[in-house]
Amino acid sequence: MNVLVAGASGATGRLLVTQLLNAGHQVKIIVRMTSNIPGEWQQYSQVNIIRTADITAIPVQEMAEYLRGCQAVALCLGHTMSFKGIYGKPTRLVTHVVQLLCAAITQNAPEKPVRAVLMNTAGNSNRDLNEPVSFTHKLVIGVLRLLLPPHADNEQAADYLRVKTGKQHPFIEWVALRPDTLINQEAVTPFSLHASPVRSALFNxxxxxxxxxxxxxxxxxxxxTLWHQWKGQMPVIYNS
Structure with a gap:
């Protein structure tokens, strides 16, 4: 399978790329000019490293060329947890890249829909399901939406897939994966997927x-099998 990974140099993106390469898949990665990537990746013949000063500035036509022949795209993008990363431009990094990739895929008009997997957050509700949250939760989320651009970015990126792309797009199928509090572990362990959060991302x-x-x-x-179970949805993932 040919897979394009955006955000490949990040903490989660690196792990995904390594798993794809170890399994023998063809992988294209888009990283910043200054990003450090594992040296061992370049030992794989099936990796194509694309460096750019700003992924959001890539024209749709150019991105369409990068995506040509890809059956899937993975978006592991995020904002650096620094003042510049949180409040500096682009404040809608993830949303812009989702829009760009969707436009490029549509321009290519592939014979079979491309699978798009977005790394999102359990703090973002799936409004298709009207997930129940407390008044206090809604109040805090409203404040975060105003004060922390990355949270609003995560919401808008998922909403673009949910509303603009939808579940019947001829060229794109998608899943927005929502992890809760992220931690580092050395190895894959049992985990579970849920259509909606089973605990409060803010208070529990x-x-x-x-x-x-x-x-x-x-x-x-x-x-x-897993794809058809969750496509068009926003599953929440927890460590078991």
Whole structure:
């Protein structure tokens, strides 16, 4: 399978790329000019490293060329947890890249829909399901939406797939994977997927290891049964 990964140099993206390469898949990665990537990746003949100063500035036509022949795309993008990363431009990094990739896929008009897997967050509700949250939860989320651009970015990126792309797009199928509090672990461990949160991401958060997120994204991309179970949805992932 040919897979394009955006955000490949991040903590979760690196783990996903390694799993894809170890399984023998063809992988294109888009990273910043200054990003450090594992040296061992370049030992794989099936990796294509695309460096750019700003992924959001890539024209649709150019991105369409990168995507040509790809059966799946994975978005592991996020904002650096620094003042510049949180409040600096682009404040809608993830949303812009989702829009760009969807436009490029549509321009290519592939014979079979491309699978798009977005790494999102359990703090973002799936409004298709009218997930129940407390008044206090809604109040805090409203404040976060105003004060923390990355949260609003996560919401808008998922909403673009949910509303603009929808579930009947001729060229794109999607899953927005929602991990809870991210932690580091060395190996993949048992995890569970749920259509909606089973605990409060604000007041009773669970944990999800980055390597489990990466492995779930890998399985969604490569496992037809799992994909058809969750496509068009926003499953929440927890460590078991």
């Amino acid at each position: 958060a669970g944990q999800t290891s980055r390597i489990n997120v990466a492995h779930c994204m890998y399985r969604l991309i490569t496992d037809d």
